[in-house]
Amino acid sequence: MNFSSKLLENAVAEFAKLPGVGQKTALRLVLHLLNREEQEVEDFGQAIITLKKEIRHCRNCHNISDTETCEICASPKRDTSLICVVEDARDVMAIENTAQYFGRYHVLGGLISPMDGIGPADLYIESLINRVREQEIKEVILALSPNMEGDTTIFYLYKKLKDFNIPITTIARGVAFGGELEYADEITLGRSIVTRVPYENAMMR
Amino acid sequence: MNFSSKLLENAVAEFAKLPGVGQKTALRLVLHLLNREEQEVEDFGQAIITLKKEIRHCRNCHNISDTETCEICASPKRDTSLICVVEDARDVMAIENTAQYFGRYHVLGGLISPMDGIGPADLYIESLINRVREQEIKEVILALSPNMEGDTTIFYLYKKLKDFNIPITTIARGVAFGGELEYADEITLGRSIVTRVPYENAMMR
Structure with a gap:
């Protein structure tokens, strides 16, 4: 595409790197931002830069958090004996939105996928086992996606956790x-x- | 949605203000950015802030430009006696991509739309008439979208320009x-x- 402006071309190229955003959509979004107030655009850019700079991961469950321990792990209202194992932060939000679960989470940070070169050591599996060993856990719920990677990961986790003699469950399908x-x-x-x-x-x- | 992070919630809210981007898409894009390198995310945010701060509009044709006069108006290769009138910068790019037009442009910045409270005074119409009066223009091409606002604007421009006794054309439909x-x-x-x-x-x- 012919942009006649390096600044515009640069901004469109950055947007087009986002998943599912092509050149035309990127251009539409950038021109939309150009029509907004300077302060609003500054806020937009800064929100993203600040997010990446200041976000942390909870040292207990590895969920996205503003603080060292996330809101869920820090809450006195949650059942600390339940761990729900999920792939990423989005799954935590999806389950939280159901308002049906009141235990804690453990975010693996991905699924075992030999095809993509992701093995157990690349995920927060060791810390999950440590939590089950050190905290008084009564049940581990494996809430992973029902696909090949999810099933592989469930199988691996089950083998690692079954000797603790606590119920290992998976979500109903x-x-x-x-x-x-x-x-x-x-x-x-x-x-x-x-x-x-x-x-x-x-x-x- | 329950974000468990103000930083995340803020970034998602900013993305969700973009046209055609809902909460779920915004979250997907933000989580994608979180997985990128800090420098890449910084570049993304800065590209947008810089664009808004430093972009100018060509003082001749009002197209988006990095400089006071845009590349097209400054080019010695373009036919300065032809003006193609378009709604916005996106139309300039679309026509440039055809590689079939070698004159200059005039970006109106919108279309006359009484429903949205946009009248002729809100658009760069006065400066178009000045260009036709002061520069040696041999033809004005009205390349506006074939809808009610486009036709209204074409009709208004035709009335304003017809006394200059130069051909006023519209793109073929x-x-x-x-x-x-x-x-x-x-x-x-x-x-x-x-x-x-x-x-x-x-x-x-």
């Missing part, structure tokens, strides 16, 4: 609420029949 | 190249029949 049976994929539908639950359990809360 | 007749809308197809051109003209270049 099945046909989504509001989902129609005929549109569910065969594997999900098949597994949801095999792992069927008594009606009273399904209706519990 | 019709069925797009590669477009199929049956999928063209009735108005476009209808107008393309009414404004049909001799085969030799259509083949010219």
Whole structure:
């Protein structure tokens, strides 16, 4: 594209590095910013720079945090005997939004993926095991994505954790609420029949 | 959404102000930036702040420019007797990308839109008339979007410019190249029949 301005070209190139943002979208976003007040644009740029400079990761659960220990780990209202293991900070937010879980989290920082060269040592697995060993943990919930990397990671974690003799659970998989049976994929539908639950359990809360 | 980090919440809120970017997309983009190197994120933020602070508008054609007079107006290769009137800088880039036009531009900065409270005085129309009066202009091409605001603006500009006794033209409208007749809308197809051109003209270049 012909920008006739190095400043513009530079800003568009930076935006186009974002995932799912092509040249045309980048240009639209940059021209939108150009029409905003200088202070607003300054705030936009600074918010991102400050975020990257000052963000920390909770030293207990590795979740994104403004402080050394995150709000969830520091809260006296959370059940400290429950650990929900997730891939990244986005999953923490997704589960928090359900308002159905009141324990703590453990953010792995990824999933085991030999294809991408990510092994157990690249993830916060050692610190998870230390937490289970040192803190009084009564259950570890493995809330990882139902794909190959997720299943591999669950299998690895299960082997590492099973000797602690505490329940290791995974989140339920099945046909989504509001989902129609005929549109569910065969594997999900098949597994949801095999792992069927008594009606009273399904209706519990 | 529950962010558990003010820094993160702030950055996501800033991204979500961009057109077509919702909370979830904003979060995805911000988490992507968090995974990048600090220097890269700094470059991203600074590129936008610098753009807004240092960008200028060409004093001749009002196009976005790094200098007082834009590259196009300053170029000795351009035909200074042709002015192509466009809505904004994006249209300049779109036409430049065709590599079919070698005159100068005039960026109006918008279209007349009584619904949005934009009148002729809010646009660079006075300076266009001054250019036609003071520079040796042989043709004014009105390349505005084919919608109500575009047609209103074309009509207004035509009235203002017709007494200069130079050709006022508009870009051709019709069925797009590669477009199929049956999928063209009735108005476009209808107008393309009414404004049909001799085969030799259509083949010219």
